[in-house]
Amino acid sequence: MKRKLTMVQAITEAMDQKMAEDSRIMLLGEDVGMNGGVFRATEDLLNKYGANRVVDTPLSEAGIIGAAIGLAMNGLIPVVEIQFLAFIYPGFEQIVSHAARMRYRTRGQYHVPLVIRTPYGAGIRGPELHSESVETFFAHVPGLKVVAPSNPYDAKGLLVSAMEDPDPVIFLEPTKLYRAFKEEVPEELYRVPIGKAKVVRQGTDLSIFAWGAMLRVAEDAAKQMEREQGVSCEVIDLRTIYPLDRDAIVQSVKKTGRALVVHEAHKTAGMGAEIISIINDEALIYLKAPVKRVTGFDVPVPQFSIEDDYLPTPARVMNGIMETLTF
Amino acid sequence: MLPLYQVLTPEGELAQDIHGSLDEATMIKMYENMVTVRMFDRKSINLQRQGRMGTYAPFEGQEASQVGSAMALAPGDWLFPTYRDHAAAIVHGQSMARVFLYWMGHMEGSLSPKDLHIMPPCVPIATQLVHAVGTAWASKLKNEQQVSLAYFGDGATSEGDFHEALNFAGVFQTPTIFFCQNNGYAISVPFSQQSASKTIAQRGAAYDIPGVRIDGNDIFAVWMTMKEAKERALAGKGPTLIEAITFRYGAHTTADDPKKYRDQEQVAEQWRRERDPIARLRTYLERSGLWNEQKENELTATAGAKIDAALAEAESYPKSRPEDMFQHVYAEPTWMASEQKNELVQPAKKEDIPA
Numbered sequence: 190m191k192r193k194l195t196m197v198q199a200i201t202e203a204m205d206q207k208m209a210e211d212s213r214i215m216l217l218g219e220d221v222g223m224n225g226g227v228f229r230a231t232e233d234l235l236n237k238y239g240a241n242r243v244v245d246t247p248l249s250e251a252g253i254i255g256a257a258i259g260l261a262m263n264g265l266i267p268v269v270e271i272q273f274l275a276f277i278y279p280g281f282e283q284i285v286s287h288a289a290r291m292r293y294r295t296r297g298q299y300h301v302p303l304v305i306r307t308p309y310g311a312g313i314r315g316p317e318l319h320s321e322s323v324e325t326f327f328a329h330v331p332g333l334k335v336v337a338p339s340n341p342y343d344a345k346g347l348l349v350s351a352m353e354d355p356d357p358v359i360f361l362e363p364t365k366l367y368r369a370f371k372e373e374v375p376e377e378l379y380r381v382p383i384g385k386a387k388v389v390r391q392g393t394d395l396s397i398f399a400w401g402a403m404l405r406v407a408e409d410a411a412k413q414m415e416r417e418q419g420v421s422c423e424v425i426d427l428r429t430i431y432p433l434d435r436d437a438i439v440q441s442v443k444k445t446g447r448a449l450v451v452h453e454a455h456k457t458a459g460m461g462a463e464i465i466s467i468i469n470d471e472a473l474i475y476l477k478a479p480v481k482r483v484t485g486f487d488v489p490v491p492q493f494s495i496e497d498d499y500l501p502t503p504a505r506v507m508n509g510i511m512e513t514l515t516f
Numbered sequence: 517m518l519p520l521y522q523v524l525t526p527e528g529e530l531a532q533d534i535h536g537s538l539d540e541a542t543m544i545k546m547y548e549n550m551v552t553v554r555m556f557d558r559k560s561i562n563l564q565r566q567g568r569m570g571t572y573a574p575f576e577g578q579e580a581s582q583v584g585s586a587m588a589l590a591p592g593d594w595l596f597p598t599y600r601d602h603a604a605a606i607v608h609g610q611s612m613a614r615v616f617l618y619w620m621g622h623m624e625g626s627l628s629p630k631d632l633h634i635m636p637p638c639v640p641i642a643t644q645l646v647h648a649v650g651t652a653w654a655s656k657l658k659n660e661q662q663v664s665l666a667y668f669g670d671g672a673t674s675e676g677d678f679h680e681a682l683n684f685a686g687v688f689q690t691p692t693i694f695f696c697q698n699n700g701y702a703i704s705v706p707f708s709q710q711s712a713s714k715t716i717a718q719r720g721a722a723y724d725i726p727g728v729r730i731d732g733n734d735i736f737a738v739w740m741t742m743k744e745a746k747e748r749a750l751a752g753k754g755p756t757l758i759e760a761i762t763f764r765y766g767a768h769t770t771a772d773d774p775k776k777y778r779d780q781e782q783v784a785e786q787w788r789r790e791r792d793p794i795a796r797l798r799t800y801l802e803r804s805g806l807w808n809e810q811k812e813n814e815l816t817a818t819a820g821a822k823i824d825a826a827l828a829e830a831e832s833y834p835k836s837r838p839e840d841m842f843q844h845v846y847a848e849p850t851w852m853a854s855e856q857k858n859e860l861v862q863p864a865k866k867e868d869i870p871a
Contacts, residue, residue: 215657241657247687252646252680259650263594264658279676286640287647294626294636297844331845331853355847384850432850 193371199341200230200306200362203348204268206378208238211266214352215242217253218270227272228308228367250280254305258287261301261357268352274309274361275318281326288357289332303357304348309337310402310453311485311500312365314493320364321490322401322454327359328431328463334383335430337361339404341372343428346381354383361430363402384429386437392423395447395510398438398464400427403451403501410506422510430460438464439471446477447513451501456484478516483509518717518729520761523736526791528799530736537743538736540806546587546735547801550579550794552819553603556612559823560619564770568831569619573600577733577765577784580793581697583607584738585665585758588746594633594651594664596644600697600764601637601667610634612826613833622836633662642672645681645694652690652749663691663749665742671702673716682757686723691749693742694725694757697732703768704777720757732760733793763787 194202208214216231222245225232235243246253250271257267271277277284284305292300311320327335334356338344344362351358389404390411399407404426411422423441427434442448448468450461461482468480483501491499522531557576563569575582578600586607589595595608602615609632618625618637626636633651638644648666655662672678673696685692696716700707713719720727726748730737738760745756765784767774774780801807842849842857849857 244688247680247683249680249683251643251677252649252684255643255646255677255680256650256653256684259647259652259664260654261650262647263651263654265654282640282643283646283677287643292846293623293844295844296624296627298627298630299635300847334846432852435851 191373192376194341194374195368195371196338196341196344196362197228197230197367199345199374200348201232201234202374203345203352204231205234205237207349207352208234208242210378213264213266214268215244215260215265216268216270217244217246217257219246219248219253219272221245221270226270228364230306230362231270250277251283254280254283254288257303258283258291258301261303262291262299266302266352268304268306271305271307273319274307274323275321277305277307284327284333284357284359285330289330292356293332300355301357302355304351304360305357306348306360306362308364308367309361310363310365311490311496312402314496315364317492320496322452322485324361324430324454325459328460332356333431334358335361336383336428337363337401337430338428339363339366339401339426341374343381343387343426345374346379347383347428349378350380350383353380358383361401365402366405369405381428384432384434386425386427386429386434388423388437388441389426390422390424392421392445394421394445395449395513396423396425396441396445397449397451397506397510398425398427399451400430401453403453406501406503407451407506410503410510413503414507414510420510420514433463433467435467435471438467442468442472443475446475448476448480449506449509449513450480450482451484451506452482453485453500455487456482457487459484478513481509481513518715518727521728521730521737521741522734523740524734524796524800526733526796528796528803530800534736534740537740542587542739543797543801544806546583546739547794547797547807548815548819549583549587549607550735550797551815552822553579553583553606554794555816555819556606556615556823557603559827560616561766561770563827564619569616570621571769571771572619573769574766575600575603575764577787577793578697578699578762579603580735580738581695581732581760581762582667584735585695585742588739588742589663589665591632592660592662594635594648594655594662596635596648596664596666597637598644598667598669599637599639600669604667605634608632608634612823613829616827616830617833620830622833623840624833624836642668642675642677642681644668645672646677646684648692649681649684649688649690652685652692653688656689656691656752661750663693663746665693665695667695667697669702670696670698670700670707670710670716671705672696673719674710682719682723682725682755685755686725689752689754692755693745693749694755696757696759697762698759699762699764701764701768701778703772704774706778715759717757717759725755725757727757727759729759729761732762733791733796735793735797763791
C-alpha cells in the first residue's frame with residue numbers, strides 16, 4: 190500500500206516493525222515511554238510492547254548507554270534514544286571506551302549490537318546545545334558505525350539495518366527533517382544498507398557530497414545552478430558517515446572532475462577533510478580544481494537569532510560551486 | 517559510622533557462630549585459593565622485574581576480598597573485574613596462563629573460558645559498574661538465575677558512573693552486586709580526601725540499596741555477605757553494595773612508588789602483622805585441626821607447579837602477529853582497515869618509487 194510518512198513516522202515504524210519481529214529489541218531512554226519521546230519517535234510503543242521493552246530510564250546518559258552495553262552483551266538488542274546529540278557527552282566514554290571496543294577487547298567473544306539514536310543538527314530554533322553536528326567524534330573511533338539519513342525512506346531502511354547490525358551504530362536523525370516533508374514509504378520491512386551512498390541527482394560538471402539536512406540544501410543549490418547557469422551538478426547523499434562509500438565518491442569525481450563537500454559540522458577536521466583526502470588518494474589526476482568545502486564555521490553553533498548564518502545555505506553552496514568551476 | 521561486619525577476627529577466632537553456614541571443605545578451599553593467588557601475585561611482580569612481563573597491578577593483602585567474593589559465585593554468574601582483580605577472575609575460572617598473557621601484552625589475555633562470563637579487566641574507573649547493571653537486567657528480563665558482580669575501588673565511588681549504576685540498579689532492581697575493595701588509596705589519594713562520606717556502604721541508603729560494611733580481610737565475612745547478597749538478588753530483591761575494608765601491601769602498579777605518598781613499610785607491615793587475611797585463616801584452620809605444616813608444604817609445592825606450568829604455557833604462546841590488530845574491530849572488516857592491514861603486511865618497496 191502506498192502512503193506518505195514524515196521521517197519521524199518512518200523511524201517509529203522501523204522500530205515498531207522490528208520490535209514485533211524480534212523480541213530481543215528493547216528501547217531505552219529519557220521520556221521514550223509515556224511521553225513517546227520528545228519528538229514522538231517512540232509514540233505508542235510503550236502501550237504496544239510494555240514497560241519491559243520500552244523503558245523510561247533515569248536521566249543519565251552514561252547510565253543508559255552503559256546499561257545498554259550490558260544488555261547487549263547478555264543477548265538483548267537495545268535501541269537507545271539520547272534526547273539531543275549534545276546531551277550525549279556524559280555517555281561519551283561508554284560509547285568510545287566500551288561499546289566501540291568490546292568486540293576488540295574480548296577478541297570477538299562479546300559484541301555490542303546497540304543502536305544509539307539521537308536528533309542532531311541546527312535549524313530548529315532550539316535552545317543552546319540542541320543543534321550540534323559532531324559526527325566526527327564518532328567517525329574517528331574504530332568500532333562504531335555512523336549513519337545519517339536525509340529522507341523518510343532511507344530513515345526507515347537504514348534504521349532497520351542498524352537494528353540488525355552486529356556492531357554499535359550511532360544513528361543521527363536530522364531534527365530539521367523530522368517533519369519537514371512526507372515521502373512514500375513502503376509499509377513492509379525493508380533495508381537500506383549501511384555504508385552505501387546514493388546518487389540523488391545525476392550531473393556532469395561537478396559532484397556535491399552531503400548528508401542529513403544538508404542534502405536538501407545541496408539539492409536546492411544544484412537545481413538553481415542548473416536553472417540559472419546551466420551547470421549540471423551531481424548530488425550524492427552519503428547516508429553513512431562511517432564507513433564512507435569510497436567507490437561512490439571516486440566514481441562520481443572521475444566523471445565530473447570537480448567536487449564540493451557540504452556539511453553543517455564545523456569545518457576543521459570535519460568529514461569534508463576526510464572525503465577530500467579520499468579524492469586525493471584515488472582521483473587526483475581527474476581533478477580540474479581543488480575540492481571545496483561549504484560547512485558550518487569553527488565556532489560553537491550560535492543561538493537562533495543568527496543560526497541561519499551559521500548553516501550552509503543554497504547561496505553559499507552556489508558560491509562554492511562557482512569558485513570550483515572558475516578555478 | 518556503619519558497624520564493621522566480622523566473622524573471623526585477626527587473631528583467627530570466630531566472632532560469631534558459623535555452624536551450618538560454612539563447611540570445612542569450603543574453608544580449606546578458601547585457604548588454598550588465597551595462598552595460590554598470593555604466590556601468583558608475587559611471581560608476577562618478579563616477572564615484571566625480570567622484564568618478562570609489562571606493568572602489573574598487584575593485589576597482595578586483598579586476597580580475602582577477591583577470593584571470598586568470587587567463591588560465592590555460580591559458574592553462570594557474571595564477573596566484572598578491574599585491573600587489580602585477577603585473583604577473583606582466577607577463582608571464578610579464568611586460567612592463570614591467560615592472566616599472564618594479559619599482562620604480557622597479548623590481546624588474547626582477555627579471553628575467558630566460553631561458558632564463564634568473565635569480562636576483561638576494566639581500565640577506566642567505575643565504567644564497568646553500569647555494564648554489570650545491564651547484564652544483570654538482561655538476566656532478570658530473560659528469567660535467568662544469574663547475578664552480575666562488579667569490583668571497584670574506593671576511588672571509583674567519586675565517579676559519576678558509580679552513582680548512575682547504583683541509581684539504575686535501584687530503580688530496575690537488577691541482580692547486581694557492587695563489591696568495593698576499599699584499600700584506602702586511589703593511587704596516592706587517601707579515602708579521607710576522596711570523599712566526605714565516612715563510609716562507602718552508607719551511600720547505598722541514597723539509592724535505597726542495602727549497604728554493608730565488612731572486614732575485607734576476613735574471608736568468612738566476605739563469603740557470607742556475598743551469599744546473602746546473591747540470595748537477595750536471585751529472589752528478585754535487587755542489588756547490594758558491599759564495602760570491604762582492606763589494604764594493598766604493595767604499590768598501585770609496578771610503575772608506582774608508594775613511599776612517596778604513604779609510610780609504606782610501617783603501614784604495610786602493620787597490616788601484614790595484625791590483619792593479614794591468610795595468616796588469620798591459617799591460625800583458625802590449624803587450631804581446628806584442619807591444617808598443618810605438612811599440608812602447607814604440599815600446597816605451596818602444588819601451587820608453585822601450577823603457576824610454573826601456566827607461565828610456561830603463556831611464554832610459549834605464539835607471538836602476536838601485527839595483522840592481529842585488525843581482527844575483531846567489526847563483525848566484518850571495513851575497507852579502510854583491510855587496506856591498512858595490507859599496507860602493514862606488504863609495505864611499499866623502494867623499487868616501486870618512481871625515479
